[in-house]
Amino acid sequence: MRLMDAFEQVLLSFSSNKFKTLMSSLGIIIGVIAIVVMLSVGEGLQAGVGRAFEGMDLDVITVFPGSSGFEAGRFVYMKPAELDDKDVHELENTVGVKLASPRVGSSMSIKFRNEERMTSIIAVSAEKEPKLSDLIEKGRFLIDSDRSAIVIGSDIANKMFKMPLNPGMRLSITNKNNDISRDFTIVGVFKEKDQITAFGDNTNMEIFTTHQALKDLLGAKNYTYSQILITVEDQNQIETTSIKVEESLKRLHKDEAFTVFMMKSILEQIGQVLTMIKYALGGIGAISLIVGGIGIVNVMMLTVTERIKEIGVMKAVGATKEDIQMLFMLESGLLGFVSGLIGIATGAAISLMIANLGNFPIAVTWSSLAIGLAFGVITTTIAGVYPANRAARFDPVEALRME
Amino acid sequence: MKAILDIENVSKSYRLGKTAVPVLSEINLSIKEGEFAAIMGPSGSGKSTLLNIIGCLDRPTSGKIMISSVDTSSLSEPELARIRGKRIGFVFQTFNLIPRLTALKNVELPMVYQDIPREVRIKRSMMLLEMLGLKDRFDHRPSELSGGERQRVAIARALINDPEILLADEPTGNLDSKTGQEIMQIFNTLHNEGRTILMVTHDLGLAQNCDRIIRLKDGRIDDGKHG
Numbered sequence: 293m294r295l296m297d298a299f300e301q302v303l304l305s306f307s308s309n310k311f312k313t314l315m316s317s318l319g320i321i322i323g324v325i326a327i328v329v330m331l332s333v334g335e336g337l338q339a340g341v342g343r344a345f346e347g348m349d350l351d352v353i354t355v356f357p358g359s360s361g362f363e364a365g366r367f368v369y370m371k372p373a374e375l376d377d378k379d380v381h382e383l384e385n386t387v388g389v390k391l392a393s394p395r396v397g398s399s400m401s402i403k404f405r406n407e408e409r410m411t412s413i414i415a416v417s418a419e420k421e422p423k424l425s426d427l428i429e430k431g432r433f434l435i436d437s438d439r440s441a442i443v444i445g446s447d448i449a450n451k452m453f454k455m456p457l458n459p460g461m462r463l464s465i466t467n468k469n470n471d472i473s474r475d476f477t478i479v480g481v482f483k484e485k486d487q488i489t490a491f492g493d494n495t496n497m498e499i500f501t502t503h504q505a506l507k508d509l510l511g512a513k514n515y516t517y518s519q520i521l522i523t524v525e526d527q528n529q530i531e532t533t534s535i536k537v538e539e540s541l542k543r544l545h546k547d548e549a550f551t552v553f554m555m556k557s558i559l560e561q562i563g564q565v566l567t568m569i570k571y572a573l574g575g576i577g578a579i580s581l582i583v584g585g586i587g588i589v590n591v592m593m594l595t596v597t598e599r600i601k602e603i604g605v606m607k608a609v610g611a612t613k614e615d616i617q618m619l620f621m622l623e624s625g626l627l628g629f630v631s632g633l634i635g636i637a638t639g640a641a642i643s644l645m646i647a648n649l650g651n652f653p654i655a656v657t658w659s660s661l662a663i664g665l666a667f668g669v670i671t672t673t674i675a676g677v678y679p680a681n682r683a684a685r686f687d688p689v690e691a692l693r694m695e
Numbered sequence: 696m697k698a699i700l701d702i703e704n705v706s707k708s709y710r711l712g713k714t715a716v717p718v719l720s721e722i723n724l725s726i727k728e729g730e731f732a733a734i735m736g737p738s739g740s741g742k743s744t745l746l747n748i749i750g751c752l753d754r755p756t757s758g759k760i761m762i763s764s765v766d767t768s769s770l771s772e773p774e775l776a777r778i779r780g781k782r783i784g785f786v787f788q789t790f791n792l793i794p795r796l797t798a799l800k801n802v803e804l805p806m807v808y809q810d811i812p813r814e815v816r817i818k819r820s821m822m823l824l825e826m827l828g829l830k831d832r833f834d835h836r837p838s839e840l841s842g843g844e845r846q847r848v849a850i851a852r853a854l855i856n857d858p859e860i861l862l863a864d865e866p867t868g869n870l871d872s873k874t875g876q877e878i879m880q881i882f883n884t885l886h887n888e889g890r891t892i893l894m895v896t897h898d899l900g901l902a903q904n905c906d907r908i909i910r911l912k913d914g915r916i917d918d919g920k921h922g
């Protein structure tokens with residue numbers, strides 16, 4: 293029997309039984325929808341988180357005082373380490389460290405022509421911040437000898453005050469805790485940076501100055517660093533370097549708490565979790581497909597039983613076992629293909645709907661659709677093997693005797 | 696005339712539990728090319744069983760069936776399928792058309808299994824439908840046809856591959872006597888055109904139209920010599 297003729301016959305039996313055909317493939321349709329939606333959610337999560345981390349510096353280790361407070365599952369209190377120039381010096385002499393740049397963050401009030409705003413100001417060692425220096429769009433970056441110079445992020449320059457701020461303009465900064473006030477000159481403006489605020493600093497919303505200037509504002513009693521940014525020499529050795537960093541700091545702060553933090557390891561962990569979530573979701577879809585496949589076996593068995601007499605007639609007019617087998621396999625395969633198409637279309641629509649409603653990161657990719665369709669076809673084809681063999685084995689006389 | 700069908704010592708028995716129930720015993724029969732023979736006999740005498748064995752739908756328990764000198768009792772399943780499709784035309788009491796398919800597609804079906812191209816199929820099917828007076832019914836489903844029309848479609852289907860022998864198992868059994876006469880007329884015409892036909896019937900009037908009447912009783916050919 294030619295494939296084209298087999299197709300025609302299968303299509304005819306399809307169209308003569310639309311309702312039953314559709315009902316029987318509902319399980320498969322639902323399974324395919326589940327796979328597509330779940331893969332899309334998984335892909336979306338991964339892509340979304342990936343984007344959030346795109347701007348991250350993967351060659352940076354951050355050290356800050358204090359700890360998460362948990363050690364081996366129980367709460368321990370340790371005095372936070374006070375980080376100062378000794379630590380910076382020690383870290384710069386640690387193997388694998390290229391730069392150790394201390395930073396201090398503080399909240400200040402800034403006043404420009406009678407408009408007053410609260411914002412965070414970060415003091416840095418200018419010569420150790422090449423990445424910040426590269427970010428300058430207008431004016432210049434800080435130099436360590438500056439005592440009343442600031443560099444501002446693009447949002448501060450363009451959105452914070454009625455008038456956009458530009459290099460050369462002056463404003464005053466007040467420490468509300470001690471009412472010390474100083475006048476500053478804007479020397480530079482950063483270019484706008486695509487950033488997700490949840491991770492790392494958002495330079496668009498920050499003001500940078502020198503340690504000397506912030507010391508003046510704080511009153512300079514006990515000036516300790518709120519973090520030290522370590523740039524490593526070799527990004528691939530960052531794990532080893534971070535262990536060395538920890539050892540160096542342990543020597544200086546025996547019973548004090550400090551945290552050594554790597555963006556890279558967080559990223560890796562999140563990546564692993566996301567991959568697991570993605571496959572778990574896909575797995576749920578696969579299970580629904582298996583259930584759908586069992587449904588197909590049932591329906592095809594029913595179809596075979598209904599058509600025993602027909603099978604007898606077909607054999608009586610010359611159909612071979614293989615012809616009958618092909619007809620039924622084709623029928624279930626086609627059932628899978630049609631259900632798969634309905635499933636991926638519905639799945640894609642549902643995914644896009646969730647994406648629109650929940651502002652949720654969902655990515656409908658061609659590969660998810662292809663996987664959904666392939667699973668639909670493969671499941672129904674496998675499900676069709678047993679019924680098709682049953683159909684092909686019928687003895688013609690016995691089949692013809694059926695009513 | 697040479698024999699188209701030779702049946703030698705064919706027996707058939709069914710197993711019922713441990714006992715074998717004989718249905719056909721030592722049947723010897725020869726049908727010549729162009730012959731129109733009727734098989735008669737009481738219900739349960741084994742007429743259908745014999746016809747099914749000749750038509751390769753069933754296998755004998757022992758004995759030989761020679762169709763144009765080929766012993767079908769020793770053939771494999773695919774070879775039997777080919778003989779059923781090409782060399783035998785079967786007409787049933789209950790028509791046995793595929794309900795989903797139109798008259799034309801039902802007639803085409805045996806050619807589909809012989810991989811014959813569509814154009815050839817349609818041409819020959821339409822020719823046969825026209826010959827049987829069903830030209831304007833070609834796209835009707837069986838449910839849209841009368842009993843007589845259905846049987847005519849079934850006859851067209853049986854003739855499509857130009858078989859060597861036409862087997863008919865009570866072809867008029869489900870029809871009223873007038874329609875039965877019409878179908879019988881078709882068989883007569885086919886016979887006059889030279890077809891070999893073997894027909895089971897209960898109707899003595901129809902059987903008397905034939906060249907020969909073969910009587911079956913308790914699974915044996917009743918030639919008057921026995922009981």
Ligand SMILES: Nc1ncnc2c1ncn2[C@@H]1O[C@H](COP(=O)(O)OP(=O)(O)OP(=O)(O)O)[C@@H](O)[C@H]1O
Nearest residue numbers: 709710716718736737738739740741742743744745
């Ligand atoms: N599969 C089977 N198993 C057991 N016995 C069977 C089987 N098929 C047929 N028989 C028996 O074989 C005998 C002959 O049956 P068959 O159908 O050939 O009779 P028939 O002459 O065609 O009768 P009718 O005129 O009623 O059609 C019957 O007694 C029947 O019960």
Ligand SMILES: [Mg+2]
Nearest residue numbers: 742743744864
């Ligand atoms: Mg019978």
